[in-house]
Amino acid sequence: MGLNGVPGYALFRHFNRLFGGTDVSDGTSGTIHPAKRHPDAAAPLIGIRPIKHPCVYGQDVVAIDAEDTAGLTRLFEKHKFKTVIDASGNCALKACECDTPRSYLLNCSQGVDAAQLAADFNCTFVRISTDMVWSGSEETAHLRPYKDDTPKDPIHNYGKHQLEAEIEIQRIKPDAVMLRVPLPMDYAPGGCAGAIDWISYRFRPGRPATLYTDEYRRPIYGGDMCRVVQYILEHEFPAGIYNCGGPRRVTLYNAGQLVNAIGGYPPELLHGCPRIEAGPLPPRVGDLDIDSSKLYSLLPPGFIRPWPADEKIVPTDCDWHKTFGRDCPDKHKVGSEEAIYRLLVLGERY
Numbered sequence: 001m002g003l004n005g006v007p008g009y010a011l012f013r014h015f016n017r018l019f020g021g022t023d024v025s026d027g028t029s030g031t032i033h034p035a036k037r038h039p040d041a042a043a044p045l046i047g048i049r050p051i052k053h054p055c056v057y058g059q060d061v062v063a064i065d066a067e068d069t070a071g072l073t074r075l076f077e078k079h080k081f082k083t084v085i086d087a088s089g090n091c092a093l094k095a096c097e098c099d100t101p102r103s104y105l106l107n108c109s110q111g112v113d114a115a116q117l118a119a120d121f122n123c124t125f126v127r128i129s130t131d132m133v134w135s136g137s138e139e140t141a142h143l144r145p146y147k148d149d150t151p152k153d154p155i156h157n158y159g160k161h162q163l164e165a166e167i168e169i170q171r172i173k174p175d176a177v178m179l180r181v182p183l184p185m186d187y188a189p190g191g192c193a194g195a196i197d198w199i200s201y202r203f204r205p206g207r208p209a210t211l212y213t214d215e216y217r218r219p220i221y222g223g224d225m226c227r228v229v230q231y232i233l234e235h236e237f238p239a240g241i242y243n244c245g246g247p248r249r250v251t252l253y254n255a256g257q258l259v260n261a262i263g264g265y266p267p268e269l270l271h272g273c274p275r276i277e278a279g280p281l282p283p284r285v286g287d288l289d290i291d292s293s294k295l296y297s298l299l300p301p302g303f304i305r306p307w308p309a310d311e312k313i314v315p316t317d318c319d320w321h322k323t324f325g326r327d328c329p330d331k332h333k334v335g336s337e338e339a340i341y342r343l344l345v346l347g348e349r350y
Contacts, residue, residue, distance in 0.1 A: 007186075181220060184225050206266070
C-alpha cells in the first residue's frame with residue numbers, strides 16, 4: 001500500500017524485481033509497463049494507489065482510495081494475501097495542517113484498516129512510519145539521539161496521526177513490525193514528491209529551492225530500506241517499532257547541496273535558512289537525530305549505509321556545492337541527473 005509515495009514505490013519496484021509481475025521503470029516518470037508474470041511467482045504482488053494518481057499503472061496496480069475500506073476488503077478476499085507492506089500516508093505537511101480530517105484518513109485510518117484486515121486474514125504486516133513522531137526541538141535536546149521508546153512529541157498533523165497509527169496498529173496487530181523511516185532517498189512516481197525529486201524538480205527549470213540549515217535527519221537509501229523489509233520478511237524477526245535511519249546525520253540544506261552539485265545545477269539556485277524564517281505553517285521539526293542501534297543489532301553489519309555512502313561527496317561547509325565537481329568533464333561521474341541517480345539513489349562510489 002502507498003505506491004504513490006517514495007517508500008511504497010521503492011518497495012514495489014524492489015519486490016517486483018524479486019518475484020516478477022510487471023516491468024517497472026527506475027526513472028522519475030513513474031511509468032509501469034505490463035509484463036508476463038514470472039512463472040515462479042507463488043502469489044500476486046499487488047501495489048495500491050489512489051484513484052486520482054494515474055502515473056503508476058500496470059497489471060499489478062490497483063486503484064483504491066483511502067476511504068474505500070470495502071474495496072480493500074474485497075481485494076483481500078480475492079487474493080488471500082500472506083504479507084502486507086503498508087507504506088500509506090501523506091507527508092505534504094502544509095496540506096495535512098490545512099485539512100486535519102484528510103490527514104487523519106491518510107496517515108492513520110488507512111493504515112489501521114490495513115492492519116485490521118491483516119489481522120483478520122492472518123497476514124504478516126510491516127508498516128513504514130516516520131521519524132516525525134518527534135519534534136527535534138531545542139527543549140528535547142537532552143533526549144537525543146531519540147531511541148525507539150523515547151517519549152514522543154509530534155508538532156504537526158502528519159507526525160501526530162502517524163503516531164496514532166503506530167499505537168492503534170500495535171493494539172490490533174501485536175506481531176507487526178513498524179519501521180520509522182526518515183528521508184528515504186529514492187524516486188517518487190511523478191518526479192516531484194521525494195526529497196531528491198523535489199529539489200531536482202525546482203532546479204531543473206532554473207527555479208530556486210530554499211532548504212533548512214537546522215533541520216537534521218538521518219536519511220536512508222531507498223534500496224537499503226527495501227533490503228531491511230526483505231530481511232524482516234525472510235527471518236524470524238521480533239515484532240515492535242524500530243527506528244530505521246542511516247548512520248550519517250545531515251541537514252536538509254546538505255541534501256540540497258548534494259543534489260545541486262552532483263546534478264550540475266547552478267549554485268545560486270540553492271538557498272539556506274534556519275527554519276524559523278520559514279514562518280509558522282507548517283511547523284517544522286528540528287534535530288531528528290534518531291538512534292537506530294536496536295534495529296542495526298538485528299541486521300548483518302553494514303546493512304544500512306550512510307547517506308551519502310562515499311565520504312568524498314559529504315559537504316564540508318555551506319559553500320561546498322559551489323566548487324565540488326564543477327570542473328569535472330565526465331558528466332557520468334558528476335554534473336548530471338545520471339550522476340544523481342548513481343551516487344544519491346543507488347549509493348555507488350564517486
